[in-house]
Amino acid sequence: MSSPFAIESTGLTKRYDDEVAVEGLDLAVRHGSVYGFLGPNGAGKTTTIRILTTLLRPTSGEASIDGVPITDRDAVRERIGYLPETPPLYPELTGREQLQYVAGLRDLPDEEATRRIDDLLHRFDLADDADKRVSTYSKGMKQKAGIIQAILHEPRVVFLDEPTSGLDPRAARTVREVISDLAAEDTTVFLSTHILPVVDELADTVGVLFNGDLVAEGPPQKLKQRAETGGERTLEDVFLEVTQESDLPTADATARTESR
Numbered sequence: 001m002s003s004p005f006a007i008e009s010t011g012l013t014k015r016y017d018d019e020v021a022v023e024g025l026d027l028a029v030r031h032g033s034v035y036g037f038l039g040p041n042g043a044g045k046t047t048t049i050r051i052l053t054t055l056l057r058p059t060s061g062e063a064s065i066d067g068v069p070i071t072d073r074d075a076v077r078e079r080i081g082y083l084p085e086t087p088p089l090y091p092e093l094t095g096r097e098q099l100q101y102v103a104g105l106r107d108l109p110d111e112e113a114t115r116r117i118d119d120l121l122h123r124f125d126l127a128d129d130a131d132k133r134v135s136t137y138s139k140g141m142k143q144k145a146g147i148i149q150a151i152l153h154e155p156r157v158v159f160l161d162e163p164t165s166g167l168d169p170r171a172a173r174t175v176r177e178v179i180s181d182l183a184a185e186d187t188t189v190f191l192s193t194h195i196l197p198v199v200d201e202l203a204d205t206v207g208v209l210f211n212g213d214l215v216a217e218g219p220p221q222k223l224k225q226r227a228e229t230g231g232e233r234t235l236e237d238v239f240l241e242v243t244q245e246s247d248l249p250t251a252d253a254t255a256r257t258e259s260r
């Protein structure tokens with residue numbers, strides 16, 4: 001039977017000289033789920049995503065995407081979409097040309113590419129600006145173009161780094177709806193953001209990275225439950241608790257194995 005996991009890693013580690021950015025990370029993200037990847041600045045989130053998207057080689061450890069080892073870069077890249085913190089766009093192209101270019105790289109048939117580009121431009125309220133150069137776009141417009149190009153080819157697994165960054169409330173809502181729709185269509189979404197309500201709303205599982213290590217993992221509802229009182233705290237409370245400098249293991253870490 002094929003793996004139930006869209007993203008798997010074992011002992012994933014990345015060192016930069018003496019700095020350990022990611023340390024022994026084990027991930028198992030189910031197909032069609034939304035995984036909220038949280039962590040303070042410098043925790044190692046971007047490094048992890050760059051490894052999983054084959055842009056960076058790990059120092060040690062293994063990972064696979066949709067059952068394909070990340071060492072098989074071409075096969076992994078066919079299966080993924082990635083919105084990095086700064087979307088890679090050519091300023092001299094128009095928005096539409098940029099998306100057509102990406103569709104070409106992804107070998108999307110012309111008719112399907114045109115249909116998907118038009119649909120997504122409308123969905124993100126970018127259709128009226130599609131024939132303007134990217135160099136004239138606002139931050140939010142560039143972000144929308146970046147999101148569209150990450151999902152244009154209907155990848156099996158999408159990595160989104162701060163997808164709502166720079167977006168107005170309407171566009172941010174569209175992004176949340178798109179993430180929900182992707183998961184409903186069995187696409188796996190690996191979502192890194194500091195905006196905790198977005199994670200609370202969308203994520204099936206939340207993982208909190210701290211100093212390169214996963215210090216808590218579980219469904220948001222479970223992480224928020226107070227074992228002692230049966231009451232509830234916010235995801236922000238949980239985040240602050242598990243990302244405090246301390247040598248002691250946190251109670252929340254137990255939620256991790258239970259959720260698997």
Ligand SMILES: Nc1ncnc2c1ncn2[C@@H]1O[C@H](COP(=O)(O)OP(=O)(O)OP(=O)(O)O)[C@@H](O)[C@H]1O
Pocket residue numbers: 016019020021039040041042043044045046047048
């Ligand atoms: N190219 C690099 N060379 C040296 N150290 C690096 C490099 N890239 C990242 N690091 C270090 O690795 C650690 C993790 O960085 P990373 O960018 O993965 O964090 P992050 O969780 O994405 O942070 P943020 O939320 O601020 O984006 C940090 O201590 C950072 O300084």
